[in-house]
Amino acid sequence: MKVLEARFMRDFINMAQEGYEQGWHERNGGNLSYRIKPHEVEAIRDRLSDHHDWQPIGASVPDLAGEFFLVTGTGQFFRNVPIDPEVTLGIIEIDETGENYRIRWGYVEGGRPTSELPTHLLNHQVRKRVTNGKDRIIYHAHTTNIIALSFVLPLKDEVFTRELWEMATECPVVFPQGIGVVEWMVPGGREIGIVTSELMEKYSAVVWAMHGMFCSGSTFDETFGLMHTIEKAAEILCKVMMMGGRKRQTITPNNFRDLEKGFKITLDERFLYEKEDNGVIPGMED
Numbered sequence: 001m002k003v004l005e006a007r008f009m010r011d012f013i014n015m016a017q018e019g020y021e022q023g024w025h026e027r028n029g030g031n032l033s034y035r036i037k038p039h040e041v042e043a044i045r046d047r048l049s050d051h052h053d054w055q056p057i058g059a060s061v062p063d064l065a066g067e068f069f070l071v072t073g074t075g076q077f078f079r080n081v082p083i084d085p086e087v088t089l090g091i092i093e094i095d096e097t098g099e100n101y102r103i104r105w106g107y108v109e110g111g112r113p114t115s116e117l118p119t120h121l122l123n124h125q126v127r128k129r130v131t132n133g134k135d136r137i138i139y140h141a142h143t144t145n146i147i148a149l150s151f152v153l154p155l156k157d158e159v160f161t162r163e164l165w166e167m168a169t170e171c172p173v174v175f176p177q178g179i180g181v182v183e184w185m186v187p188g189g190r191e192i193g194i195v196t197s198e199l200m201e202k203y204s205a206v207v208w209a210m211h212g213m214f215c216s217g218s219t220f221d222e223t224f225g226l227m228h229t230i231e232k233a234a235e236i237l238c239k240v241m242m243m244g245g246r247k248r249q250t251i252t253p254n255n256f257r258d259l260e261k262g263f264k265i266t267l268d269e270r271f272l273y274e275k276e277d278n279g280v281i282p283g284m285e286d
Ligand code: 2HA
Pocket: 028, 029, 030, 031, 074, 075, 114, 115, 116, 140, 187, 188
């Protein structure tokens, strides 16, 4: 089968386009990776090349040994993914040690995988383990409203989770585990990848302060939907702040406990703390 005719390829390209249309991928902002299923690799194996050398990943991912990934290229613009997928995307294979990768398809103008490859693969390794192999997609986007909030809210998992949950009743249903926060760090390396992947043990979404967000999911729809839901909650919170920043009423800890029963979800009590004044958004006290 031609690589571009594979279903996962079309779904990947559609997701890149939808993310661009949301305004989350200015210039070369953001990156996306998909852990390809074994039968999907077999269907395209005749079209894979073995002319490229093994290169260091820059991180150690032994639990991903032998896996294949479709990954956006470094410096590539999401805007161009549907226009020129063979240039903007590539398929890589991980070696038996989990230390090296080689290009098997794509990046035809001499490209390479995203600069955030260490974070993507470290996240994949953790999510593969904690979801028993279900999660296959890691998505990084420069979501405007989440970035804006990272200038104002305290950079704490508890605060981001709680304030975003309060912004839409479906939020605790869509991300019941909550959301993690990484304070400002240099992107593009192993260090930020390790910190992010440690949070991915508990959360399927992690904020990078003053930068964007990472989401993990089992399907393209689930992963995009998670990013979209969180970013929409962030947009509502920004609007509430712009309307003076004082809530007259909100969803209370007991309301969340009622949701747990109604939707058969479990919410960590860590996020259901009592506040001195339910109208005040942290960071906007005066
Ligand atoms: O690829 O988003 O974090 C550009 C980025 C780096």
